[in-house]
Amino acid sequence: MTPDEALQRLLDGNRRFVSDAPEGPHRDPDRRMQQAEGQTPYAVVLGCADSRVAPEIVFDQGIGDLFTVRVAGNTAADDITIANVEFGVRVLGCALVVVLGHEQCGAVKAALEPDSVSGAMASLLPPILPAVEAARGEDDVVAAAVRGNVRNQVAALRQTFADVNVLGAVYDLHTGQVDVLTR
Numbered sequence: 001m002t003p004d005e006a007l008q009r010l011l012d013g014n015r016r017f018v019s020d021a022p023e024g025p026h027r028d029p030d031r032r033m034q035q036a037e038g039q040t041p042y043a044v045v046l047g048c049a050d051s052r053v054a055p056e057i058v059f060d061q062g063i064g065d066l067f068t069v070r071v072a073g074n075t076a077a078d079d080i081t082i083a084n085v086e087f088g089v090r091v092l093g094c095a096l097v098v099v100l101g102h103e104q105c106g107a108v109k110a111a112l113e114p115d116s117v118s119g120a121m122a123s124l125l126p127p128i129l130p131a132v133e134a135a136r137g138e139d140d141v142v143a144a145a146v147r148g149n150v151r152n153q154v155a156a157l158r159q160t161f162a163d164v165n166v167l168g169a170v171y172d173l174h175t176g177q178v179d180v181l182t183r
């Protein structure tokens with residue numbers, strides 16, 4: 001599958017989800033049995049841990065379709081996250097990496113007030129801070145920071161995986177729409 005075909009498949013699935021006509025593909029016993037012999041995902045999705053933004057649901061995909069890596073704030077800053085993405089593209093041969101941010105991201109909002117965050121959760125914030133600082137003064141600071149953060153993570157992944165197609169996208173919690181930010 002080419003990167004363009006992978007993107008089209010994701011966007012087709014999101015269109016079905018948005019229009020309340022999901023097909024729930026690849027969830028039958030045949031698919032399960034076939035994928036038990038070896039997974040064949042076509043895209044890596046680096047998404048937020050937010051319970052409202054499950055990639056298989058919002059892209060209407062099934063078993064063995066997406067190699068999903070989730071971390072609050074959808075950041076690609078630590079070795080573990082990068083290793084997961086690397087496994088998806090280098091070992092499993094995924095054609096595309098999508099960084100999926102979303103409206104009203106709690107991690108991004110927390111990064112706007114980092115002093116309010118305690119414990120291990122504070123370690124989530126540093127990779128988000130540059131986008132937050134750049135967004136201050138915008139009409140909708142959170143929305144601007146969400147977009148800026150996705151762009152920053154895309155740039156970081158493109159630097160690490162120079163030969164891999166990496167795109168950024170933002171999910172709207174209300175409409176269910178995924179908008180691609182960068183190509």
Ligand SMILES: [Zn+2]
Pocket residue numbers: 048049050072073074102104105106107108
């Ligand atoms: Zn989030």
